[in-house]
Amino acid sequence: MTNRTFKSGESRDQASLLPARIEDYVGADNPVRAIESFVRVLDLAKLGFRHADRKAEGVGQPPYDPADLLKLYLYGYINQIRSSRRLEREACRNLELIWLLKNLKPGYRTIGNFRKENWVALKAANRSFVLLMRELGLVGGSVVAIDGSFFHGDASKASIFTRKRLADQIGKLDQEIEAYGKSLEDNDAAEARKPGQDGSDGGGAGGGDLGAKVAALMAKRSRAQADLARLEENGETQLSLTDPDARLLVKSGQGVAGYNVQTAVDDKHKLIVASEVVNDSSDVGQLHAMAIAAKEALEVKTLQVLADEGYYSSRELKACEDDGITAYVPVPEGSARLEKQGRFALKDFNYDGVSDTYHCPGGHQLHPMKSRQKNTSGRVEIRYAARGAICRTCPLKIRCLGSNAAYRTIGRWEHEDVLERHRARMQGAGEVMRRRFGIVEHPFGTLKCRAGYRHFLVRGFDKVRGEWSLMALCYNFTRVLNILGFDAFLAALAKAVATCRCTLAALLTPIQVALAALWTNIGLPLAIGRPTPA
Template sequence: MSHFRPILRDVDFLLPPSVQDWLPEGHLARDVVEVVEGLDLSELERAYAGRGSPPYHPATLLSLLIYGYATGCFSSRKIERATYDSLAFRFIAANSHPDHDTLATFRQRFAQEFEAVFVQVLQVARENQLSRFGTVSLDGTKIHANASRHSALSYGHAEALEVQLKAEVQELLALAEAADGANLPDGMSLPEELKRREDRLAAIAAAKVKIEARAAERFTREQAGHEAKLAARAAKATASGRKPSGKPPAPPTPGPRPNDQINLTDEESRIMPVAGGGFEQCYNAQALVDTASLLVVIPQVTQATNDKQQIAPMLERLAALPEDLPPPKQLTADTGFFSEANVVACESASIEPLIAIQRDEHHPHWSERFANPPAPPPEATPVERMVHRLRTPKGRATYALRKQTVEPVFGIIKSVMGFRQFLTRGLDNVRNEWNLVCLAWNLKRMAVLRLQ
């Protein structure tokens, strides 16, 4: 007699008659459904005309997408398959099976409305006292674009390739003029070869136009900065009565540079340095995270590799939040975000900045941890006041929260949820997808906070 458990695949098993009995209490799918069905989705509901067969309710489709992103199931085809294979997805869909086209269309059609849903979820978190959003931390992480860096084309290489292809076209046309075609290799089709090169020339020409347009925008920005530097230099000379020391700033050079690049798959993505070394085709995903709850307050995606220009847009979006989501009192960020303008902007928004101005030593003397510097003078600049706060024990303790705030969020999104590459292309689409990712993270985190 076998001592193993019997394998009874021919026995008929029946699921519980109610979908409410399919999952244990406290399951993430239950929390997602509870929160989403409590939101105001009237804007999404009014978008349906009411003609034809009854559509799936927006709460069902949105819950499926959120739970999919929260559990590493991003593809609409995989989510459709999961409504058959997974009890959790079956529970969310109420034992129905929306097809992948319905899910993909819903995600694309209402991507802008997901921003309002994101804010509603933050309001739910505040109403349930899961967080007060008093101190926030800002950071960015590089996420791969839905394009390969090998699809990038530089302006210099485009010009060289254009010359080569035009020469090949002339050679092929010369072969075509030969009546007998005796010099053609076996299996070669002149029309196909000509069309292939003409198509590549057209793609290169379009890419060059876009690179030149970017170069013109860059020149406009650099020219404005150059004129501002000249004006400041002239004002300094007038005030001091002496010619300023040093060489005057060099004017910017118009036109594209040989190393200016564009990606032929996703032209709005950029080649960026990534952790561990090397460069990849990426977007810079930003997140403003509450230090107490680890909830993302504001998600953002930028094409800039440098983070220094990202505080001002975050402050604008903070000011646009509803009144029941007041702005935070403190903002922490690493050295990549430091500039005098950013410090002044935070203080102008009544937010106390704690932005590192330089990297600290890994093993400082023990006395530095307990040092309490003297108060800054009344005429101290905003940067000097911030430096003083960072050196106080309270300021050091608050800034230390940054590493255990934003970094775990990015780590869980990438390693646990498995989101390391965008599915969509284009900056607007990528921003909408990052909103959905952070929305899924917030609901996943809120489910944990409710158990604490």
């Protein structure tokens, strides 16, 4: 036996009568086989993928099958490979991708254009997987948690201008132009004082340079003024020069140039059942839209929704209640300022629904006024006022009235009963709200920390929403594969295909029966009129 220093491989020049197949390099339980099976189940033409319903043509180079490019992207996003150039390289050297694509090697432009052009179809594919999760019983359908997270866009903070920033820029440019203008005047005066010169050379050697700088500043100021006018005309607050839909989002002192991704996560297995991409840094106004999207995706009549304090809105709570959605949102401490001043807040006044009056801490009544008014948020409120004579002699006057107020007034929203039911519900919701954090933060933590997906590679709402659909789909795909296991996942896909075929057969059976009866009726007269052979 020969002693060897190290293990040695086979010679690269070794000839082989039967070379190894690509199939031999991919194990029977390799996740790429799950990707292959899932894409095979999808009806790409129905989902809207470009070229999915293309028929063979006589001339020209045929395009790549959208199924192959979708497999490529699913594999890439599951394995933290998003760049079209990196996907092109991996398709040439990665044995799993060589097996998955059957040795196809698409170029990076083809790969990148597929993601840009099929954003609607990518959203539809994500929705179809949510339906599959529901059919497999992986979603509870009773409780979802909603939250948002900032993702960087393909734009920098310097490329986004607000009205204030444009106004400040115009002010600084005016100062610089004025300074350069003064320099030109001083230069002209100095040249005029020199003996033997009449100053007709345009300000001496430095005059031309100063004039060019002033012209550049004037052009820059004109562009800034045009951008400011554009913002005022459109009623927008920000202008992005790189990505037109990206915005400067600020929360808790942290600024991000990008988008706010909203998700609704089911509590059973922490799967994303609904999501949307917006460019507003505030979560106010997103509660009802996300809750409705989750309810429609789950196809349930009632739903419990958990959200943090940033989603609190009286109008959103009423809209949720009207649509059979029970919302749990912490009530913000809006009266903290009055409490710090030692004054009575709204919660210190008790409402009596029978008499439609408020009772103040001093035991007196506040009666409704005839007029209605809108507050700063646009809500119609009923004003309740106490008697001025009682307030002037009340011993609690200092803690109740402001410095210029003659009597105490309270505003009550015309749908205040919705908020009262919500406040009563939140009294014992401590355990439910503790669950919220563990439910909704799981997908964001996985995508941002494990996968490293903190930014988008594309620009514009449509393309960004398509890329987010890929992220959400791959997160759900990986999690479902881990929950069920490889064999159970493939069995579930096979069952889904069989169910679809059975449904199609059930729909076709009446049609076949009707056609058979039709042909029988048609064939009977033909048989009667046919001459009998001799």
